Amino acid sequence: MDIKAGDFVKGKPEASIQYGMTDENMTKGVVTGVNGEQIKIKIIEHAKGRTGAFWVEAKYFEVIGHQKEFNRVEVLELLQNGCKKAILDYNLSGANLSGANLSEADLSRADLSEADLSGANLSGANLSEADLSRADLSGANLSEADLSGANLSGANLSEADLSRADLSGANLRRANLSGANLSEADLSGANLSGANLSEADLSRADLSGANLSRADLSGANLSEADLSGANLSGANLSEADLSRADLSGANLRRADLSGANLRRADLSGANLRRADLSEANLSEANLSGADLDFSCLPLRCGGLRWKIDKRLGAQLAYHLCSMQCNDAEYLKMRNSILVFANQFHRVGECGRLSEIAIPEEKKAAEE
Incomplete structure (x- = not known):
């Protein structure tokens, strides 16, 4: 077999009989692995826009070229001459392109794994589906x-400028984005699990449906960000600014929100079970439909004027009525809201509360 790693190949007509992706409409693919008569092809160009990497039989493909070894001088010269697509003929994995001007370059589906692009100018570049x-x-x-x-x-x-960048559906698992500027970026559906986003600017960013489980967002600016339906379970959001953020339907189970600013945030329908909200500012936040079971809530000025629903109201009333206090005024108030408090959704587990006789009334009855 003459095909080897680094070869550019295209599908023969008979490839269309065997394969639905790496068929004759694949006009350019690169071989990334060889195992006997099998080769792994990463699709670069396809007439029908197909993408992906697949193990296939080598006999159905024709070699049309070979990747050149990376040469920084040649690549930068091509870029300066406007030959931006030509640099994909080079093996860019592990390439040193630090400080390079790649503004508006077309690097879609390029293999830039482990490349050094520190300080590079990639503003407006097309890196869709790139590695x-x-x-x-x-x-x-x-x-x-x-x-x-x-x-x-x-x-x-870290410290990268990703403002207004399109990162929708991107895999940023365990990436280091500390101090990065992601303001107004599109991160919808992105995987940011375990990522470091501490002190990052995510103001007005779209993180709807994103996976941020166990991510470090401590001190991050998420003001007015869209986090609806996002997975933030176990995330560190301590001291983060989430003012006016949309967290409706988000999963914040066991999240650390201590000291966070959630002023006027929308947490309707959010899962806040076992979340730490100590010292958080929840002033005017919308908590209607939220699950706050086993969570830690702040008793401070920042915990006033929440917007809640009946379910949470009954839960808070139950906790208030379950306190042990013999003061006559407290007992009058307690007995007056007891019917409502006993609508607590966990009353079957915690037990119904009964009226407690007020000392003055009890004494009068005995006399």
């Missing part, structure tokens, strides 16, 4: 870049 796993993008300018569907797992994006 940037473990790449160094620290301090890079990625403003308004298209990174939709890109693999950025384990990448270093």
